[in-house]
Amino acid sequence: xxxxxxxxxxxxxxxxxxxxxxxxxxxxxxxxxxxxxxxxxxxxxxxxxxxxxxxxxxxxxxxxxxxxxxxxxxxxxxxxxxxxxxxxxxxxxxxxxxxxxxxxxxxxxxxxxxxxxxxxxxxxxxxxxxxxxxxxxxxxxxxxxxxxxxxxxxxxxxxxxxxxxxxxxxxxxxxxxxxxxxxxxxxxxxxxxxxxxxxxxxxxxxxxxxxxxxxxxxxxxxxxxxxxxxxxxxxxxxxxxxxxxxxxxxxxxxxxxxxxxxxxxxxxxxxxxxxxxxxxxxxxxxxxxxxxxxxxxxxxxxxxxxxxxxxxxxxxxxxxxxxxxxxxxxxxxxxxxxxxxxxxxxxxxxxxxxxxxxxxxxxxxxxxxxxxxxxxxxxxxxxxxxxxxxxxxxxxxxxxxxxxxxxxxxxxxxxxxxxxxxxxxxxxxxxxxxxxxxxxxxxxxxxxxxxxxxxxxxxxxxxxxxxxxxxxxxxxxxxxxxxxxxxxxxxxxxxxxxxxxxxxxxxxxxxxxxxxxxxxxxxxxxxxxxxxxxxxxxxxxxxxxxxxxxxxxxxxxxxxxxxxxxxxxxxxxxxxxxxxxxxxxxxxxxxxxxxxxxxxxxxxxxxxxxxxxxxxxxxxxxxxxxxxxxxxxxxxxxxxxxxxxxxxxxxxxxxxxxx
Amino acid sequence: xxxxxxxxxxxxxxxxxxxxxxxxxxxxxxxxxxxxxxxxxxxxxxxxxxxxxxxxxxxxxxxxx
Numbered sequence: 001x002x003x004x005x006x007x008x009x010x011x012x013x014x015x016x017x018x019x020x021x022x023x024x025x026x027x028x029x030x031x032x033x034x035x036x037x038x039x040x041x042x043x044x045x046x047x048x049x050x051x052x053x054x055x056x057x058x059x060x061x062x063x064x065x066x067x068x069x070x071x072x073x074x075x076x077x078x079x080x081x082x083x084x085x086x087x088x089x090x091x092x093x094x095x096x097x098x099x100x101x102x103x104x105x106x107x108x109x110x111x112x113x114x115x116x117x118x119x120x121x122x123x124x125x126x127x128x129x130x131x132x133x134x135x136x137x138x139x140x141x142x143x144x145x146x147x148x149x150x151x152x153x154x155x156x157x158x159x160x161x162x163x164x165x166x167x168x169x170x171x172x173x174x175x176x177x178x179x180x181x182x183x184x185x186x187x188x189x190x191x192x193x194x195x196x197x198x199x200x201x202x203x204x205x206x207x208x209x210x211x212x213x214x215x216x217x218x219x220x221x222x223x224x225x226x227x228x229x230x231x232x233x234x235x236x237x238x239x240x241x242x243x244x245x246x247x248x249x250x251x252x253x254x255x256x257x258x259x260x261x262x263x264x265x266x267x268x269x270x271x272x273x274x275x276x277x278x279x280x281x282x283x284x285x286x287x288x289x290x291x292x293x294x295x296x297x298x299x300x301x302x303x304x305x306x307x308x309x310x311x312x313x314x315x316x317x318x319x320x321x322x323x324x325x326x327x328x329x330x331x332x333x334x335x336x337x338x339x340x341x342x343x344x345x346x347x348x349x350x351x352x353x354x355x356x357x358x359x360x361x362x363x364x365x366x367x368x369x370x371x372x373x374x375x376x377x378x379x380x381x382x383x384x385x386x387x388x389x390x391x392x393x394x395x396x397x398x399x400x401x402x403x404x405x406x407x408x409x410x411x412x413x414x415x416x417x418x419x420x421x422x423x424x425x426x427x428x429x430x431x432x433x434x435x436x437x438x439x440x441x442x443x444x445x446x447x448x449x450x451x452x453x454x455x456x457x458x459x460x461x462x463x464x465x466x467x468x469x470x471x472x473x474x475x476x477x478x479x480x481x482x483x484x485x486x487x488x489x490x491x492x493x494x495x496x497x498x499x500x501x502x503x504x505x506x507x508x509x510x511x512x513x514x515x516x517x518x519x520x521x522x523x524x525x526x527x528x529x530x531x532x533x534x535x536x537x538x539x540x541x542x543x544x545x546x547x548x549x550x551x552x553x554x555x556x557x558x559x560x561x562x563x564x565x566x567x568x569x570x571x572x573x574x575x576x577x578x579x580x581x582x583x584x585x586x587x588x589x590x591x592x593x594x595x596x597x598x599x600x601x602x603x604x605x606x607x608x609x610x611x612x613x614x615x616x617x618x619x620x621x622x623x624x625x626x627x628x629x630x631x632x633x634x635x636x637x638x639x640x641x642x643x644x645x646x647x648x649x650x651x652x653x654x655x656x657x658x659x
Numbered sequence: 660x661x662x663x664x665x666x667x668x669x670x671x672x673x674x675x676x677x678x679x680x681x682x683x684x685x686x687x688x689x690x691x692x693x694x695x696x697x698x699x700x701x702x703x704x705x706x707x708x709x710x711x712x713x714x715x716x717x718x719x720x721x722x723x724x
Contacts, residue, residue, distance in 0.1 A: 142689035150692040184665075187687035190696075194703055195683065486711040487704075494679045494707075501668040501680075508664060 001148050002617055003589050004091040004098070006051070008656075010071035011086050012043040015653040020044075022589075022619060023640025030612050030638045031619045032627065035645030040654035041621035042159075044645065045593040049157055051088035051103045053150050054121055062150065069105060070115060073653050078109040083118075094147050098128040101140065148588060152181040155569055156588050160595035166542055166568045167553065167561035175568070176540035182572045183509045188502040195495035202488035209481060214474040221467045228460035235453040238446040245439040245446070252436040262421055262429045269417045276410045283403045290396045293389060306379050313376050331359050509575065510536055516571035517542070517564075523610045524563050526602035534564070542568060559599045566595075566607065570614040577616070589617035596626040608634035675710050682706045 002024055009017040023031045035041040046063055053062040070086045078084045086105040091098065102124045107115035125140035137143050148156065155178050165174050180186040256266040335356050338346045346352045421433035514536035521534050521544075531552060533545040544564060546552035556564065570590070577587050590611075596604045608631045612618055618638075620627070627635065642659040665684075669677045683703050690696035 139689070145690070145692050146685070146688045149688065181691075184684075184688070187684050187691055190691075190699075191680070191683045191687045191703075194687070194700055195707075198700060198703060198707065482715060483708075483711055486714050487707045490675070490679060490711055490714070491703075491707050493676055494683065497669075497672050497676055497680055498684075501665070505664060505668055 001092050001094045001588055003591075003619065004093060006048060006091075007087075007089040008044070008047045009087040009089075010074040010084065011047045011050075011069060011088055012067075012071060013040050013073075013647070013652060013654045014043065014047070014656075015071045015073040015651065017087075018656045020643055020656060021641055022617065024617065025640045028638055028640030029615070029617050030635060031617075031641040031643075032635070032639055033619070033621045033643045033645060034624060034627070034659070035621065035654075036623055036647070039645040039647045041623075041645060042593060043654070044656075045157070045159075045591070045621055047088045048090065048591065049153070051090045051101060052144060052148070053153060054103060054123060062153070070107060071653075073651055075109060075113070075115055080109055080111045082109050083107070084109055084115055099137075099147075100126045100128070100134075101144070149181060151177075151186070155182050155572060157591040158569070159593045160562070160566075161593075161597045163565040163569065164558060164561035165565065167544075167556060167564040172539060172541045175536070175542050178568075178572065179506075179509065179513065179540060182576055183513075184576075185502065185506050185509065188498055188505065192495050192498040192502060195491045195498065199488050199491035199495060202484050202491060206481060206484045206488060209477050209484075214471065214478055217467055217471050217474055221464065221471060224460050224463045224467060228457055228464065231453045231456040231460065235450055235457065238450045238453065241446045242443050242450075245443045248439045249436055249443075252432050252439070255432060256421065256429065256436075259429060261424065261426055262432075265417050265421050269414060272410050272414045272417065276407065276414065279403055279407050279410065283400065283407065286396055286400050286403065290393065290400065293393045293396065310376070310379050313372070313379075331356055335360070507538070510538065510540070512575050513568075513571050516574055517568045520570050520574075520610070520614060521564060521567035524567055524603065524606045525560065526606060527560075534567070559603055562598055563603055563607070566611075570611065573615055587616035589619060590615040591619040591621075593621040594626065595620055595622065596631065597623075601630065604631040605634060608632075612638040675714065679706060679710055 003022040004024065005019060005021045007017055007019045008014045020031075020033070023029055033041060033044060035044075049062050050069065055061070055063045070084060074084050074086075084107050087102060089100065089102045091100045093099070103121050104124075105117065105121040106119065107117040110116055123140050125137040125143060126134050127137050128134040144150075165171060166178065180189070253266055253269070256262040257270075259266075334341065334346075335353075338348075338353075340346050340352045340356075344352075346356065418433060418437065422430055422437070424430045424433070514534065517536065518534040521531070522528050525531060530547055531544050532547050532549070535541075535543045535545060537543065542553075542564070544552045544556065546555075573588055573590060596607065599607070604626070608627075612635070644657045644659050646655045646657055647653075648655060669680060672680070683706060686699060686702050686706070690699045693699075
C-alpha cells in the first residue's frame with residue numbers, strides 16, 4: 001500500500017475541501033506535515049484513519065472519544081434544513097491497482113443549530129486497473145482488511161508518543177499480538193482452527209449417515225432375487241407337471257373314447273367339460289362386470305342424502321327463499337320491456353308487475369344463484385343414474401347365483417361320469433379312470449402349488465422394487481459419504497499443513513524480527529555500546545540486554561523505550577514487505593503522529609537519518625520543535641512533500657499550505 | 660518476505676492442498692477484524708467442497724494407498 005493523496009472536506013477543523021499529495025518517490029519518500037500544538041495534526045491523522053476504517057471495524061475501535069467529526073464551521077455556515085456533509089477521500093496504490101476510497105457522513109442542520117445525521121457514514125471503494133478501467137469494489141471493508149487489516153493498522157499508522165508499549169516489561173502479549181497481526185500469523189491460526197472445526201463437523205455428519213446400510217440392502221436384494229428365481233423355477237416345473245398330467249389325461253380320455261364300453265360316458269364328459277368351461281368363462285365375465293359396476297356405485301351410498309337435499313331445495317323454492325329457476329337477468333329484461341313471461345304486456349302496478357318485482361327481490365348474487373340452479377340439476381342426474389345402476393347390479397348378482405348353481409350341477413354330472421367309469425366291471429376301464437383321477441389330483445395339487453408360488457413371486461417382486469428404491473437412496477447417501485469423507489480428509493490435511501507451517505513460520509519470523517529489531521535499534525540508539533543485544537523470546541518477550549548481560553528493559557528511559565518500539569515496528573514493516581513485483585507488493589507506509597516528541601537530539605538525528613531507509617513511505621506529523629536543525633537537515637534530502645497546517649484564529653479552522 | 664516464506668513452506672504439499680491453504684488464508688484475511696467471523700466457515704466449506712468434488716471426479720481417486 002502506497003498513499004497517493006488525501007482530500008479532507010469539513011472534517012473537524014478542516015473547513016471546505018483541502019488536499020495533500022503524499023511523497024511517493026523511492027528516494028524522496030518522506031512527507032512532512034508541520035503544525036504547532038492544536039493546529040490540526042491529530043485531526044489530519046484521524047481523517048486518514050477514519051476514511052480507511054471508520055470509527056470501528058467489526059470489533060476493533062479505530063477512533064474513540066474524539067468528539068464531533070463534522071466541521072463546526074461548516075455547520076455554522078449552513079442554513080436550517082440545509083445538508084452538511086463530511087467527506088474524506090484517500091487514493092493509494094496496492095499490488096498494481098489504484099484504489100480510491102471515500103467515507104462520507106451526511107446530516108441536516110436543525111433550527112436549533114444542531115445537526116441530525118441522515119444515517120451512518122458510508123464507505124465506497126473504486127479500483128482502477130492498469131488499463132485505466134475503474135470499477136467499484138463489491139466488498140470494500142473486506143478488501144481494506146486484506147490490504148491492511150484493521151488490527152494491523154495501529155502498527156503502521158500510530159501516535160509516536162504512545163508507541164513505547166512494546167518496550168514495557170509487561171509487553172509480551174502486545175508484542176505477540178503485533179507480530180501475529182502484522183506478519184499474518186493470526187490468519188494462519190484462525191485458518192487452522194476453522195479447518196479443524198470443519199473437519200470435525202464433516203466427520204460427525206459422516207457418522208450420522210453411514211452404517212453399512214447399503215451392504216445390508218444389497219445382501220437383501222440378492223436373497224430376494226434368489227428366492228424369486230427359485231419360486232419361478234418351481235412354478236415352471238409345476239406348470240410342466242400340469243402339462244404332462246394333462247397330456248396323460250388326454251391320452252386316457254382318447255383311449256376311453258375309443259373303447260366301445262366307455263365311449264358314451266367319455267363323450268358325455270367331453271360335452272360336460274365344454275359346458276363347464278363356457279359357464280366358468282361366463283361367470284368370470286360377470287364377476288368383472290359386477291366389479292366395474294360396484295366401483296362406480298358410490299352414489300348409491302349418497303342417495304338418502306341427495307334425496308334429502310332435493311327436498312330441502314324444493315321447500316325453499318316454494319317459500320321463495322331461493323330462485324325458482326328463472327334467471328335474474330331474464331326477470332330484469334321482462335321488467336324493462338314491461339312484458340309478462342307469457343308475452344302479454346304488463347302495466348305498472350298490475351299483479352303481474354308485482355309478481356315480477358317480487359321475483360327480483362328474492363334474487364341472490366349472480367354466482368350464488370347459478371350455483372344453486374346448477375346444484376339442483378346435478379343432484380337430479382344422480383338420482384336417475386343411481387336407480388339404473390342399482391337395477392343393473394342386482395340383475396348381475398342374480399345371474400351370478402344362477403351360473404354358480406349351473407356349474408355345481410355340471411360338476412356333479414362330471415363326478416357321476418367319473419364314478420360310473422371307475423365302477424365299470426371292465427378292469428381296464430376302471431383302472432384307466434382311476435389313473436385319470438390320480439392325474440387330475442396331481443394337476444389340482446400342482447395348481448395349488450402354483451398359486452402359492454405366484455404369491456411368493458409377487459411378494460418378492462414387490463420387495464425387490466422397494467429394495468431398488470432403498471438402494472438408489474443409499475447410493476445417493478454413499479455419494480454424500482464419499483464427498484464428506486473427502487472433505488474431511490482435505491480439511492484435516494489442510495489444517496495439519498497449516499499447523500506445521502505455522503509453527504515453522506512463526507519461529508522463522510520471530511528470529512528474523514529479533515535480528516532486524518536488533519539491527520535497527522543499534523542504528524537508532526545513541527548508547528549503542530551499552531546495549532549489547534535485543535532478544536525476542538519464543539514467548540514474545542522483547543528484551544534488551546546490557547553490556548553486563550543483564551536485562552536492561554526496566555531501566556530504559558521513556559525516549560529509549562520509544563526508540564526500541566520504533567525499531568520493533570520498523571523491523572516488522574521491513575519483514576512484511578513483499579518481493580517488490582508489481583503484482584505482489586506488500587509494502588506499507590509508516591504514518592507517525594508526533595514521532596520525536598520525547599526524543600533527545602541524539603535519537604532524533606539517528607532516526608531522521610535512518611528511518612527513511614527503513615520504510616517504503618514515511619508520513620510524519622511534526623511540531624517545529626520536534627524537527628529542527630540537524631534532524632530537519634538529515635531528513636531534507638528525503639522529503640518529497642511538505643505541508644504546514646495554519647490555524648486561523650478568527651475562524652478556528654486549519655488551512656493546509658504546501659511548503 | 661512474509662508471502663515468500665509462506666509460499667516456500669507450502670511448496671512441500673501437494674497442489675490441491677496448496678490451493679486450499681492459499682484460498683483459506685486469503686478468506687481469513689478478509690474476516691480478520693472480526694473476533695467471531697460469521698460466514699467464514701461457510702466460505703471455507705465452499706472452498707473444500709470445490710476441491711473435494713474435483714478429487715472425486717479424478718479417475719485416479721481412491722487408487723492411491
